Amino acid sequence: MLVLSVLSMQVTRPLLFVSFSPSARGADTFTPPAGRWPAAMVWPLALWLAVPGNLPLWQRIAGMEGSLAHRVWLLASFALLMTGAIAALLSLLAWPRLFRPAASGLLLVAAFNTHFMWQYGAVIDPTMFANVVQTDAREVRDLLSLSLLATVLLVAAPPLWWLWQRPLRARGSWQQAARNTAGVLAGLGLALLMALLSYQDLASLMRNQKALRYMANPLNTVYAATRLAADQWPRQAHALQPVGEDARLGASYAQQPRPPLLVLVVGETARADHFMLDGYARPTTPALARWQAQGELVNFSQVHSCGTNTQVSVPCLFSPLTRQQGGDQTPEHENLLDVLQRAGLAVLWLDNQSGCKGVCDRVPHASTLALQVPGLCEDGECFDAVMLQGLDQRIAALDPQRRARGVVVVMHQMGSHGPAYFKRTPASHKPFQPECRSNTLSDCPAEQLINAYDNTLAYTDHFLDQTLQWLQTQAQSGSHDTGLIYLSDHGESLGENGLYLHGVPYSFAPEQQTHVPMVAWLSPGLRERSGLSLDCLRARGADPISHDHFFHSVLGLMDVNTQAYRPALDALAPCAAPRVQAADLKPPSAG
Template sequence: MQFSLPIAFPRLSLPPQSASDRPPDAFSRPAAAVWGLALWLASVGNLPLWQRIDALGGAPSQKLVLIAGLGAIIVAALVALLWLTMWTHVFRPVATALLLVAAFNTHFMWQYSVVIDPTMLSNVLHTDAHEVRDLLSWSMPGTVLLVAGLPLWALWRRRLALRRVWPQAGWNLLGALSALVVLVVAALLSYQGLASLMRNHKDLRYMANPLNTVYAGARLAVDQLPRQVHPLQPVGEDAKLGASYAHQQRPPLLVLVIGETARAQNFGLDGYARNTTPGLARWQAQGDLVNFSQVTSCGTNTQVSLPCIFSPLTRTGGGDKVPEHENLLDVLQRAGLAVLWVDNQSGCKGVCERVPHASANDHAVPDLCNGGECFDAAMLDGLDQRIEALDPQRRARGVVLVLHQMGSHGPAYAHRAPETSKPFLPECRSVRLSDCAHEELVNAYDNSIVYTDHFLDQTLHWLKARADRGSEDTGMIYVSDHGESLGENGLYLHGVPYAIAPSQQTHVPMVGWFSKGLQKRAGLSMDCLRGLGDQPISHDHIFHSVLGLMDVHTRIHQPALDVVIPCAAPV
C-alpha cells in the first residue's frame, strides 16, 4: 500500500502590528499558521509512523481508516498545543523546536527503528560528545531538510499578526478548546480500531511525532525535578564489617566490571556458536570462574540500568526510577571499605558522586587512547597507583573497585576493538547499520565482545597476580548493563521501552571469579555456585550479593537476593 499526504504549507505573511493597520483577514493568519504547521507535522513529520502502520498488513481500506483516525488525533493535539503558544516571541521559537525535534526523531526512527519514551529521552539528555559523534551520518541533514526545511522557511519569512494580550488570550483559548473537541470526536469515532492497534503494537504509542518527545519531556520533569530538590535518602546507616575482618591476614579486593551493551546471545560462555570468550573459557576450565547464563537486566539503557544495578531497590520496587536513595557504594564506604570508580564511558550517572572516582581519559595511554576515547584496557594502566592513593586505613580493610566499560557501545562497534584484535572480518564500519550486510554487522559486534573478553582476561591476570603475592584475597564480578538489537525485527541499538523490549536487549552476560583466598575467606563452594549458574537471576541480585561476598552486615541486606549465601559457609 502506498499513500501520500500532500500538504500545501500556507504562506505566513505579516501585516503591520498595530490594530488600525491590520487588513481585514489578519486575524485568520495565526489560525492558518497553527493548522498548517500541525498538518505538516502530522503528515511529513510522522512518515515513520505511517510507514510502520502500512507495514503491519491488512486491507488497504482498514489501514486508511486507522491512519485517518490517528492522524486526526495527532493534528488536533498539535493544534491545541500550538494555540497555547501563540504569543509574540513564543510561537515561532516553540514551533521551530517542534520541527527540529520532529526532524531528528524521524531520522533516528528511520535509521535505527527506535521509539521515543521518557527513558530514551533521558538517555539522550545524558549522552556525551563522543556518543553523539558516533550517531552522526550523512543522511541526517537530508532528513532534517525534508521534515523541517520548508516549514521553517515559511515560519520565519514574515511575522504573524497578533491581537493585544487579552483578545489574543481569548482566541488562543478558543482555538485550543476547539482542537480538543476535534480530538475527542476523532478518538470516539476511531476508538475500536485504534485501541486494538495500540494493544497489539505498543511501540506505536511512542512514535507520534513530536508529541512523543513533549510527553517524554513532561514525564521527566515530573519525575526528576522534585527529586533534584530533596537529598538522597541514606541507606545502610547500620552497615558494619563482619567477623572475617577481625583478624584478617589479607584484605579483600573485589572488582565489579560493569559491561556496556553486551548481550548474552553473542557471549561464547552462554552457548553462542562462535567462541567470542576464549579467555574466560580458559579461566572457567581452571574451576574458579562461574558463568551465570540466565541474567536479566533492569533496563534497556545505561541511564536506567546503571543506577539500578547499585540500587537497594528491585526493578519492580522502583530501582528503575530516578534514584531517591543512596546506593551500594555508599553502604560499602559507610562500612569502612575503600571504594574507587574508574570510568571509560559517559559517566557514572550519579552512582559514584560520593566516592573517589577517575576516568580512563585522565591520562592518555599510548596505543590505547586516541581522539578522546580509550579502549577498556586503559583502565588497567596505573591501577595499582590509583589504589595506593586511596585512604590507607580503608584500604587496609578492603577495596571495592568498579570498572565501567566502553564495551560494545554502538553504533560504532568497529571502534570498540583495536584493528589487530578482530577475528571476524569483514565487519560493518558504518553507523548506518541498516546499510550493512547482517553478517558484517554481527562481525563488528562480535569483535567488540572478543575485546571485552580480552579486557576481562587481563583484569583476571592482574587480580591473580595480586592474590599470588599474598597482598589481597581477590575476586571479580562482571555483568553488562543491557543488551543490544542487531536488526532483529527491524530493531537496532537499544532503549526500547522495557515492557515491549526484545530479549536481545534484556538478557545479559554475567560471570564471577574468586581467588582461592577469597573462596576460603567467604566459605564459598565453587561446585555449589556452578550449580546455580543456570538459575534465573537479575540485576536485583548484585547489591545484596556484593554485601554478602564482602561480609558487610546491614538490615537492608536481603538474603533471598544474595546468590552467594546458598553456597557460603561460616569460616
C-alpha cells in the same frame, strides 16, 4: 545550523521584503509586507508535523495485517487525531515572540526523531529522553551521519523556511489569549471527535502495538520531557534516603591476614546470546573460556537486566530496591557504594563511559575522558584497557585505613556501545572480518554488522583477561584476596524485527536487550574467607537471576553486615557458609 541561518535572515528582513509604490507626488516609498497572524500558521504546521513528521509511524501502520480499507481508516483517523492534538499544542504557544522558536524546536525534534525511529527502530519514552539528556559529545559524534542530515532537511527545512519567511503580526494580549484559547479548543475538539469515531480501532491498535504510542511525533518528546521533569525535579530537591546506616564489617575482617580486593566490571550493551560461554557458536570469549576450563571462573547464563538503557540499568544495578520495588525509577535512596564505604571499605569508580549516572557521586571516582595514552586512546576516546593503566597508583592514593580493611573497584566499560561498534576495538583485536564501519547500521550487510559487534565482545574478553591476570598476580603476591564480577547493564538489538541499538520500553523489550552475560572469578583466599564452594556455584550457574541480586550478592561476598542485606536476593548465598554476625565488632573509624 539551519535554524541559525534562517534566524540570521531576519536581520536583513527590511531590505528583503519591500515594495515600491508611487505616491501622489510621484515619490517612491517603502511599504513593508503584511505579517502573518500566529494563529493562521498553527494548522498548516500541525498538518505537516502530523503527516510528513510521522513517516515511520505511518509506515508501521501501513505494514500491519488487515484489509486495505481498515488500514486506510486507521491512518486517516490517527493522522487527524494527531493533527488536532498538535494544533492544540501549537495554539498554546501562538504568542508572537514565542511561536516561531517553539515551533522550530518541535520541527527539529520531529526530524531527529524520524531519523532515529527509521534507522534504529527507536521509540521515544521518558527513559529514552533521559538518555538523550545524559548523552556526551562522544555519543553524539557517533550518531551523526549524512542520512541524519538528509532527514532533517526533508522533514524540517521546508516548514522552517515557510515559518520564518515573513514576520508575525501582534494583537493585544487579551485578543491573543482569546484566539489561542479558541485554537486549543478547536484542536482538542478534532482530536476528541476522531478518538470517539475510531475508539475501538485505535484502542485495539494501542493495546496490541504498544510501541506506537511512543512513535507519535513530536507529542512523544513533549510527553517524555514533561514526565521526566515531573518525576525527577521533586526527587532531586530532596536528599537521598540513607541505606545501611548500621553497616559493619563481618567476622572475616577480624585479624585478617590480607584485605579483600573486589573488581566489579559494569559491562555495556553486551547480550548473552553472543557470549561463547552462553552457547554462542563463535569464539567471542576464548580467554574467559580458558579461565572457566581451569575451574576458577563461574558463568551465570540466565541473567536479566533491570532496564534496556544505561540511564536506568546502572542506578538500578546498585540500588537496594528490586525492579518491582522501583529500582528502575529515579533513585531516592543511596546505593551499594554508599553502604560499602559506610562499612569502612575503600571504594573507587573508574569510568570509560558517559558517567556513572549519579551512582559514584559520593565515593572517589575518575574518568578516562581526558586521557591520551598512546595505543589506548585515539580520537578523544579510550579503549577499556586504559582503566588498568596506573590502577595500582590509583588504589594506593585511597585512604590508607580503608585500604587496609578492603578495596572495591568499579570499572564502567565503553564495551559494545553502538552504533559505531568498529570504534570500540583497536585494529589488533578484530578477529571477525569484514566488519561494518558505518554508524547507519541498516546500510551494512547483516553479517558485517554482527562481525563489528562480536569484535567488541572479543575485546571485552581481552580486557577481562587482562584484569583477571592482574588480580591473580595480586593474590599470588599475598597482598590481597581478590575477585571479579562482570555483569552487563543491558543488551542490544542488531536488526532483529527491524530494531537496532537498545532502549525499547521494558514492558515489550525483546530478549536481546534484557538477557545479559555475567561471570565471577574468586581467588582461593577470597573463596576461603567467604566460605564459597566453586562446585556449588558452577552447579547453580544456570539458575535465573537478575540485576536485583547484585546489591545483596556483593554485600554477602564482602561480608558486610546490615539490615539492608537480604539473603534471599544474594545469588551466592546458597553456596556460602553461614554468615557470622559480628555485632561486637567496633564501627570503622572516621577514616
